[in-house]
Amino acid sequence: MESTSVRNLPVKQASGTPLPGGDDAHPVPGISVPDWLSALPQLAAIFSCENNEITLVHGNARFAAAFQAQSERADAAAKMAAAWRDRVMGFIRSGRDSDSFELRRDGKLGPEYFMCTIGRLPAAQGRPEQYLFTATDRTGERTIEKNLRRELLSDGLTALPNRTGFGEEIDDRLANSAWPDKAQFGIIAIDLSRFSRVNESLGPMAGDELLITVAKRLKSSLRQGDVLARIGGNDFAIFARLNNGLSDALHIVQRIKEALSSPIRLSDLQIRVDCAIGCALSLNLDDDPDDVVRKAQAAVKIAKRSGKVEIYRNGVLKEAQRRFSIESRLRDALAQGGLTLAYQPLIHLQTGEITGFEALARWNDEELGHVPPVEFIAVAEESGLITPLGRWAAYEAAQALSRWDAKFGQPLPVGVNVNLSPIQMARDDVASMFEEALRYSGIGGHRLTAELTESAIIADPDKARKLLVALKGLQMPIAMDDFGTGFSNLASLHSLPIDILKIDRSFVSTMLEDHDKAVIVRTILSLAESLNLRVTAEGIETQALALALQQMGCWQGQGYHFAKPMPEAEAFDYWRARWNFETI
Structure with a gap:
């Protein structure tokens, strides 16, 4: 059998006029609007609006169950109905042809989310303007997003906020909490001094167990409203509201020391936890929290050398930044031959x-x-x-x-x-x-x-x-x-x-x-x-x-x-x- 190339097949130009189909190819005029709405997989309804009053014309069963059915949580349904009405009235007044928005309501098993769309239907004589409304349940997607976000913002080992989550928690506390006059906030940074030795001698499992135990003890020393986070491998940080300035911060430090004073049992050994602690205080609530965290980390580096609790002083952060610049430039200098040796003579004194x-x-x-x-x-x-x-x-x-x-x-x-x-x-x-x-x-x-x-x-x-x-x-x-x-x-x-x-x-x-x-x-x-x-x-x-x-x-x-x-x-x-x- 001879093969024929597709390129060689004869092609006829199609007519510009569509061919008529059979009678069964046209929609049946007998299907009603409620039947069309019932066939849609999402919540759907048609409504009209006269004198600022929204009137439901048609709605499928899904719409009725979600928006109209009265349940044990009537207050939640009322809040959602009010939010829905406000968004719809805003769309009608805007003159736009279509719009979309998200609605949230409290369900029996937690928050529920709906992605809503609304569009204008063609006008007809003898009836007011009507609107087609649909809503798709996005609760599952939002739950997945929420869980993923929680994983991105929290430490998987201790379940504490990580460095990014710590920043968001601080922003939330500063924006949504009541702060008395002249109040300030502080960051207390904690570095576990001998953590690497535990990892090297007992293994990473023991190191993880140590971190979990330390996290629990630190959490027990917090006051209401304080935030504890794990911001590094063996680094923790506490955000604290300070009504009395430095004295409040030192009181928290004392509680931290007491919490970590007793040895921690790992396998058959009892390990005493030594830590370096550095504090940084904001000047006012308008200070950048990230800047205060960096200052606390600069203070804890000094504490590791001094063996004492260190409070950030002006200029320390600049010193830390200079040390970082020196490290970066020194690395390049060693690679590119940027250093030299000078020679000082040694003289025989006799x-x-x-x-x-x-x-x-x-x-x-x-x-x-x-x-x-x-x-x-x-x-x-x-x-x-x-x-x-x-x-x-x-x-x-x-x-x-x-x-x-x-x-x-x-x-x-x-x-x-x-x-x-x-x-x-x-x-x-x-x-x-x-x-x-x-x-x-x-x-x-x-x-x-x-x-x-x-x-x-x-x-x-x-x-x-x-x-x-x-x-x-x-x-x-x-x-x-x-x-x-x-x-x-x-x-x-x-x-x-x-x-x-x-x-x-x-x-x-x-x-x-x-x-x-x-x-x-x-x-x-x-x-x-x-x-x-x-x-x-x-x-x-x-x-x-x-x-x-x-x-x-x-x-x-x-x-x-x-x-x-x-x-x-x-x-x-x-x-x-x-x-x-x-x-x-």
């Missing part, structure tokens, strides 16, 4: 010889300008950027030594000190980092000194000891920075493979005027000698200080008296200029 340099990170940002190290390093530690920052500093310091050697034609008799953050020591494989830095640069381990603080050792002594042993395996010297400001004792110094003690500048800079400081410096020098350790004094600003430390037998010093931190090229020139050694 001979004036340059024995090495301390590498110090410097950052001059296009948008932020010069950012002090104390500021961006604190942000790096808080955000986790300290790990890539520390790795960059170690690699760059080792490469600088390699470049100096190449420029001089042979290895320089100097080394570079690199600072280690306690957080970097806890999170990074520091030994592997230094091993790679040495291997990539081709320099010996004895020329790269690791500086760490007392706090880094105290935080985890066993881990610190293993790290120091690994660094000694790379032949790296170890220096304890800021010695005298922490809690090190003779036993810890004796058991750790430390080579150098660095006396903190707070003792050195004023030791000529402060007898007690001078005694502390002499004591540290004596201790170091008994332990066969060398000592570096920081903060030498004058020649008198340098001479005094030289006479005390201090090995090495650094400070502005000798030189400020300088770029890599200037540091090399500084060393070469003093290569023949100078007296101090």
